[in-house]
Amino acid sequence: MTEGLREGIGQVPFVDHHVHQPYKRAQAIGVEDFRRPFTEASIPAAWTENIQTLIGYQWMVRELARVLGCDATEDAVLAVRNGMAVLRYHRLLADAANLGACYADDLFAAGQCYPIDVWSEVIGRPVERVLRVETFVEQGYAACPTLDDALHRLSREIVSPARRLVSLKSIAGYRTGLAFDPPSATQHQQAVKAYSELRGAALSPHAAQRAPAVLSPSPGRIADKALVDTIVWSALEAAVPLGLPMQFHVAFGDDDIIMARNDPTLMRALFAHAPFRAVPLVLLHCYPFHRQAGYLASTYPNVCLDLGLTIPIVGPGAAAVLAETLELCPTRQLLASTDGHMEPEFQWFGVHVWRWALARVLGQYVAWDIFDADTALTTARAVLHDNALRVYQTGN
Ligand SMILES: [Zn+2]
Helix, strand or coil, X not given: CCHHHHHHHHXXXXXXXXXXXXXXXXXXXXXXXXXXXXXXXXXXXXXXXHHHHCHHHHHHHHHHHHHHCCXXXXXXXXXXXXXXXXXXXXXXXXXXXXXXXEEEECCCCCCCECCHHHHHHHHCCCEXXXXXXXXXXXXXXHXXXXXXXXXXXXXXXXXXXXXXXXXXXXXXXXXXXXXXXXXXXXXXXXXXXXXXXXXXXXXXXXXXXXCCCCCCCCCXXXXXXXXXXXXXXXXXXXXXXXXXXXXXXXXXXXXXXXXXXXXXXXXXXXXXXXHHHHCCEEEEECCCCHHHHHHHHHHCCCEEEECXXXXXXXXXXHHHHHHHHCCCCCHHHEECCCCCCCCHHHHHHHHHHHHHXXXXXXXXXXXXXXXXXHHHHHHHHHHHXXXXXXXXXXXX
C-alpha cells in the first residue's frame, strides 16, 4: 500500500448512506454499553463475557486510544471518553473520521436517539432522512383502521416533498426473509387479516403496559410474510415515479434473522419486475452473501450494494470481504456506510476500517499492475463519496 494512496483516501469525505443517529444520553456509559454495538445478540453474555475478545472490537479500542491519546486498554479509553463533554466528543469523532453527509434511518430505537436535525448540528454535517417502511406502518395503527388506510398513509409519506426523503428502507430480511412474492389475491387477503390482528394487538390495553425493548418483539410487530411483501411492493410502486432508491437489510445483522432466507438472490421477484428497474435497489450489509450480492450487481444495473455493518465488525477481515465483493461488483455500484448505531464510536470506527480496507485492496491492485494509483484513488472516491451522490441524487 502506498502512503500517497492512504493519504488520498483519508481526504475523501465519507458519505455515510446508511446510519442511525446515536443514543441521546449522558456521556458516561458502562463498559457493556461501550461493547454493545459490536454484536447484534440479544443475550447479554454476548457482550458481558465475549465481545471484548472479538478482533474487530480490540482493534477499535486500540485505534480510539490513538485518537484520545491514552493507553490502549478498554478501561483507559472508556475513562477518557467518559470524561469528555458529550457534544465535543461527537464532533471530535466526526472530524477524526472526515465524515461527510449522513443518510439516517431514524426509526431505529425511535425516541432514544438524537432527532435528525439535532444530530446534524451536533456533528456539524448534513443529515438526510431514510424511511423504514415496516416500522412506519407499525407507528400508524391508531390512525389507520384498515390495511388500505395504512398503505395510503405510507404512499403519502413517500411522495410528500416536505418529508425530504433520500431513500426508503425495508427490514423484511429480519422479519420474514427476502423471497418476496408479487401481489396476488391470496396474498392480499392474508395481508388484510394479518394487519387487522396486529393492529388489534398493538392497540389493546395490555400492549401499553409492556415497555418496548430494543431489538425485541413488541405487540403489533409486523412479521407476516404476506403483509411485509405487500408493504414493500406498495412502497416501491410509490417510489418509482420519484426515482427514490430503496435499501434492503440483507443477511448479517439482527439476531432474529433466519440466514437461509436472507440470500439476496431470493429477491428475484423485485429484480424481475421491469418497473422497479427504474430505481436503485441497495443491498445493505450482505455478509456472508456479499459474493451473491456482487453477482446481482453484475447482473442488474439498478442493484447497488454496501458492506455497512459488516466492515467494522469483521475488523481486519474487511480487506478479504471487500476483495471478494469486488470480484463481480462493478465499483460504481459499491457504496460505503457504517450502520453506526447506539454509541458514536461505531460510526467513526466503521469509517476508519472502510478507508483501511480500500487502501489495502486497491493498493494491492496497483502493486499487481492491475491499474495505476490515480485509478485506485478515483475508485476509492467513487465508493466513499461519488456513488452515493449519484444513486441518491443528493447534492451532498
Ligand atoms: Zn441499520
